[in-house]
Amino acid sequence: MQAVAGLSFEARPGEIFGLIGPNGAGKSTTIRMIMNIIAPDTGTISFDGSPLSEVDKDRIGYLPEERGLYRKAKLGEVLEYLAAIKGAKPALYRPSIDAWLERFGLSEWKHRKVQELSKGMAQKAQFIAAVAHNPSVVFFDEPFSGLDPLAQDELLAVMVELKQKGATVLFSTHIMEHAEKICERILLINKGKEVVYGTMADIKAQYGRNAVQLEFDGDASFVAGLDFVESVVSYPRWIEVELKEDADPDVLFRALAGRLRVRRFETVAPSLHKIFVRLVGGEEAQNVQA
Amino acid sequence: MSRLKYVIRHEFRLTAANKAFVILTILGPFLIFAVTVLPSLLAQSPGTVASGKPLALFGAPPLVEQALKATFSGMGIEVERVDDAATAKDSVLDGSLLAFLSLEAGWPDNGKAVWYSKSGAEITLYSAASAVLEAAAREARIVESGIDPALVAKVLSPPSFEVIKLDKGGAEEARGSDAFVEVLMTVLVFVMLIYMTVLLYGQMIGRSVVTEKTSKTVEIMLSSVKSQDLMFGKILGLGLAGLLQYAVWVSMAFLLKRFVGPLLGLSLPASISTGNLIWLVVFFILAFFLYSSAYAALGAASEDEQHLGQMAWPLIMFLIVPLVMINTLVTTPDSTLVVILSLFPLTSPIVMLARVLVSSPPVWQLALCIALLVMAVAGTAVLAAKIFRVGILMTGKRPKLKEVLRWVTVK
Numbered sequence: 001m002q003a004v005a006g007l008s009f010e011a012r013p014g015e016i017f018g019l020i021g022p023n024g025a026g027k028s029t030t031i032r033m034i035m036n037i038i039a040p041d042t043g044t045i046s047f048d049g050s051p052l053s054e055v056d057k058d059r060i061g062y063l064p065e066e067r068g069l070y071r072k073a074k075l076g077e078v079l080e081y082l083a084a085i086k087g088a089k090p091a092l093y094r095p096s097i098d099a100w101l102e103r104f105g106l107s108e109w110k111h112r113k114v115q116e117l118s119k120g121m122a123q124k125a126q127f128i129a130a131v132a133h134n135p136s137v138v139f140f141d142e143p144f145s146g147l148d149p150l151a152q153d154e155l156l157a158v159m160v161e162l163k164q165k166g167a168t169v170l171f172s173t174h175i176m177e178h179a180e181k182i183c184e185r186i187l188l189i190n191k192g193k194e195v196v197y198g199t200m201a202d203i204k205a206q207y208g209r210n211a212v213q214l215e216f217d218g219d220a221s222f223v224a225g226l227d228f229v230e231s232v233v234s235y236p237r238w239i240e241v242e243l244k245e246d247a248d249p250d251v252l253f254r255a256l257a258g259r260l261r262v263r264r265f266e267t268v269a270p271s272l273h274k275i276f277v278r279l280v281g282g283e284e285a286q287n288v289q290a
Numbered sequence: 291m292s293r294l295k296y297v298i299r300h301e302f303r304l305t306a307a308n309k310a311f312v313i314l315t316i317l318g319p320f321l322i323f324a325v326t327v328l329p330s331l332l333a334q335s336p337g338t339v340a341s342g343k344p345l346a347l348f349g350a351p352p353l354v355e356q357a358l359k360a361t362f363s364g365m366g367i368e369v370e371r372v373d374d375a376a377t378a379k380d381s382v383l384d385g386s387l388l389a390f391l392s393l394e395a396g397w398p399d400n401g402k403a404v405w406y407s408k409s410g411a412e413i414t415l416y417s418a419a420s421a422v423l424e425a426a427a428r429e430a431r432i433v434e435s436g437i438d439p440a441l442v443a444k445v446l447s448p449p450s451f452e453v454i455k456l457d458k459g460g461a462e463e464a465r466g467s468d469a470f471v472e473v474l475m476t477v478l479v480f481v482m483l484i485y486m487t488v489l490l491y492g493q494m495i496g497r498s499v500v501t502e503k504t505s506k507t508v509e510i511m512l513s514s515v516k517s518q519d520l521m522f523g524k525i526l527g528l529g530l531a532g533l534l535q536y537a538v539w540v541s542m543a544f545l546l547k548r549f550v551g552p553l554l555g556l557s558l559p560a561s562i563s564t565g566n567l568i569w570l571v572v573f574f575i576l577a578f579f580l581y582s583s584a585y586a587a588l589g590a591a592s593e594d595e596q597h598l599g600q601m602a603w604p605l606i607m608f609l610i611v612p613l614v615m616i617n618t619l620v621t622t623p624d625s626t627l628v629v630i631l632s633l634f635p636l637t638s639p640i641v642m643l644a645r646v647l648v649s650s651p652p653v654w655q656l657a658l659c660i661a662l663l664v665m666a667v668a669g670t671a672v673l674a675a676k677i678f679r680v681g682i683l684m685t686g687k688r689p690k691l692k693e694v695l696r697w698v699t700v701k
Contacts, residue, residue: 035509037512038683054516057513057514058514062509062510062513068510069505069510072304081300082510084296085293085297085514085515087293129510
């Protein structure tokens with residue numbers, strides 16, 4: 001069985017890279033191969049231009065999709081152990097761990113057993129385990145899953161911070177909105193194959209088309225039937241309408257008059273989700289969250 | 291290698307800081323004390339069971355009464371004459387009497403002797419009583435038949451018989467049945483020690499590996515260390531904890547022998563000698579590595595702890611076989627079957643240790659046994675590392691034996 005095939009991409013130092021795709025697209029398999037946990041049948045993984053070696057792994061921080069820490073051990077001990085096996089010196093990782101625990105409000109849990117942590121706290125602890133040894137590259141596999149919206153925003157901010165400090169941040173997600181917020185470069189995959197790859201700006205420009213985001217009261221089902229409308233994607237609070245190439249948004253605005261109570265009408269570059277839907281078709285896109 | 295060190299340290303800490311480990315390490319010697327020294331203590335003074343209660347006697351002729359009194363006063367038990375059998379039985383029931391021995395009129399030829407007690411379990415006491423009665427009855431019958439008692443004594447006196455253990459150095463060691471019982475006790479204690487610790491540590495390693503899977507720590511570990519570092523780190527970490535435990539036990543045995551024993555006027559069996567203690571540690575180390583590598587492989591191939599328990603059974607059987615055969619081991623240490631078992635790696639640590647204790651196995655057999663063990667340890671470790679590498683990442687399904695065999699052949 002082949003999980004991924006023919007993927008090729010690179011992340012540059014100091015950039016945030018998103019590996020995006022629906023569930024089962026092969027994101028975790030790709031990351032596991034990069035982390036040398038499983039070996040690819042063919043192909044190479046390079047780090048700083050030369051093949052990835054065991055030593056390079058020390059400079060990478062990893063947050064696996066399958067979360068778990070030694071439950072019977074104390075939180076501080078586990079974090080120190082995980083930093084030590086990355087080859088970090090105690091003088092470096094001890095203050096770093098304390099600072100991160102402080103940052104996530106976990107300082108008082110340092111001497112308690114991991115099994116006493118709540119699920120959200122354990123998630124944060126696992127995040128600290130990935131970054132405590134000050135890696136130059138961090139890999140987060142689905143970092144946002146299981147976090148409440150507040151914690152998700154906190155994590156997004158931390159990732160931007162890591163990037164600003166010069167780290168290369170790679171993460172995988174099936175939630176396009178997160179990728180859209182912070183990624184500079186993305187690889188969108190589906191069924192183990194590349195769908196689109198490039199910088200966010202390039203992709204938007206390439207697939208940038210006539211689109212309008214619309215917030216309204218009333219029934220908008222007629223919009224999809226208008227002859228100058230290419231497609232409509234519904235979001236919980238708005239719809240995104242893609243117009244045919246030569247159509248003017250103004251035509252749409254006039255067509256809506258009197259039939260809907262429009263609260264927001266905004267011409268936009270298409271969202272990543274929209275691009276994904278266009279590229280893989282609506283059925284596949286069901287698995288992806290906007 | 292540098293990473294292996296951290297894994298070893300972590301696993302050692304997790305094990306040695308465990309309450310059960312500390313308790314077992316400290317209580318172990320007391321258990322051993324209970325098994326080795328306590329029986330001889332009790333055998334020396336069966337009176338300790340009596341706790342000061344008197345033994346009631348009914349209907350015994352004066353000569354028999356005297357003989358019983360003499361025997362039981364040696365055990366610190368008073369013998370009281372009673373006249374009412376019914377009251378005596380009541381006193382036994384309410385606990386004020388240790389037991390009640392009743393001789394019917396006409397004893398020994400036309401009446402019974404009966405021992406009444408609450409439990410019927412004080413075997414040392416009633417066998418002593420029975421022996422006294424037997425001698426008394428015999429004497430009475432001899433007198434009745436008019437035979438000269440001196441002649442009878444001559445006829446019945448046992449001829450001399452000695453058991454001597456020959457050692458290679460030409461030394462001859464007199465061995466009464468007591469000495470043999472001592473050796474038997476030591477074999478039992480040593481064999482039980484190896485069996486318990488190897489099983490305990492093996493299972494700890496198997497569980498530790500399965501936990502790595504079920505707690506999902508394996509991925510983050512493998513992103514930092516190689517799979518064989520993780521496996522050998524676990525084995526060596528727990529092995530160090532095991533050695534620490536043995537070090538505590540062996541030094542306590544020395545202390546007991548040197549200081550506590552003489553203080554209490556007791557002696558540990560001569561077979562708990564320095565040489566034999568060294569053999570114990572050597573065979574523990576070899577058995578530990580063999581079984582813990584096997585357990586690590588089993589752990590990696592199991593889905594959860596329950597599954598591990600089922601898969602470990604065939605392995606445990608090899609540990610149990612020598613235990614079941616302990617009688618054969620001790621009585622025929624050089625029979626073909628025992629020699630084969632003392633060379634076959636899965637049973638050899640226990641069987642060879644027992645042979646070393648009871649007889650002197652040929653040097654070539656000892657050397658072959660250790661060589662085979664070392665090879666088996668190396669082979670098992672290599673196989674285990676391969677199974678571990680693939681198996682540790684397999685979650686959510688129970689692999690079939692065929693699959694596991696394929697993992698071994700993966701390059």
